[in-house]
Amino acid sequence: MKDMEINEKIRYFRKQRGLSQELLAERTGINVNTIRKYEIGIRKPKVEQLKKIADGLEISVIEFLDIEIENEADLIAMLKKISPFFKWDGLLHVLGGGKVFMIGVGSALISLFLVLVCYSLTLTAKRADENLLMICEQNQKIEEEKGKQEMESKRDILRVIEKEIKKGSAPVAFAGLGFSEECYHLVDSQAKMNQLLDYFFRNEEYAALADRQVKSNIYAEMGKKLNFRSARSDRDRKNMEVAAKRWIKKKHPTFDGDVYVENIRCFLDISQEELEKRKCTVNEQDTTALIFSQKHLEALYLQCLMHRRNAMQEVLELKGLSETCNRIYKLQDVDVLFQCLLMDQMDWEEGKLYVQFSTVYLLLSLRNK
Secondary structure: OOOOOHHHHHHHHHHHOOOOHHHHHHHHOOOHHHHHHHHHOOOOOOHHHHHHHHHHHOOOHHHHOOOOOOHHHHHHHHHHHHHHHOOHHHHHHHHHHHHHHHHHHHHHHHHHHHHHHHHHHHHHHHHHHHHHHHHHHHHHHHHHHHHHHHHHHHHHHHHHHHHHHHHOOOOOEEEEEEOOOOOEEEOOOHHHHHHHHHHHHOOHHHHHHOOHHHHHOEEEEOOOOOEEEOOOOHHHHHHHHHHHHHHHHHOOOOOOOOEEEEEEEEEEEOOHHHHHHOEEEEOOEEEEOOOOOHHHHHHHHHHHHHHHHHHHHHOOOOOOOOHHHHHHHOOOOEEEEEEEEEEEEEEEEOOEEEEEEEEEEEEHHHHOO
């Protein structure tokens, strides 16, 4: 519990109590779509919302915070400290035949002590709830302010790229995402997961794919705070893959139908004039040379990320896909294990330029069954 995020704790306690997202929404008065976003981690509940969720789950708000009260261990430690003051042997010697009686009194005293300590812990917990909520509220305001600054920074990147595109210095613009029946594939073993990561990072058997353009690929660094960047070198790519494997291991996938990879196409818009300007010959073959700045790559990744999160609002369900794949598409009860934007393998489809935006999902509903 200590290493779980708030969204994971909400999901954990809801599943533990056998509640559906709809029933929890009814209990709390919070919209079911908001509950889903809380559990996925797209949104963070404010303090008031957290109180409602705690009430709906019939738990203390303290359960959502990274503080644990180890009652049993604390009490045992306390009993060990106070045991020398009871002097049982002296009392037994004076009273003689009252041995059983004194043991009974001792047990009663210990029971009384436990009751008093537990009662005081309960009062302390209630007071702690209030104090921690105040601290939580203050921290949340700080986090919200940081979030606003980060969001503004991301918007700045997007604005800069839009200006660069208009000026003609940025070669392509984001033109949407493409889903198909071939988007989703089951990852049914650890070996297959490792092979996928080798492919994404262009390592091991896929090292031959790591040409000069591999530095254009953007990889998400998963953790409490989402970060994304390109790899600076071959060694950096290998280190990033090791970190990705460590994150996936921490999530404890079973690979028994609970892990899927989603490969969708990120379409890019480029004018015919730009194509003509950037034509060149490499190894006696005609090709198009597109050079991207780091800010441009980050902006494309951000646009893919934002449009992916909003995709189900535009198209409610994808036809021809299984129920499981549609749940992944709707981001229902899923967690992200890995994500990347592969810019080094561009291709064309019906006159449209596209790259690959890949995400590995963990199906939480299957894992919690």
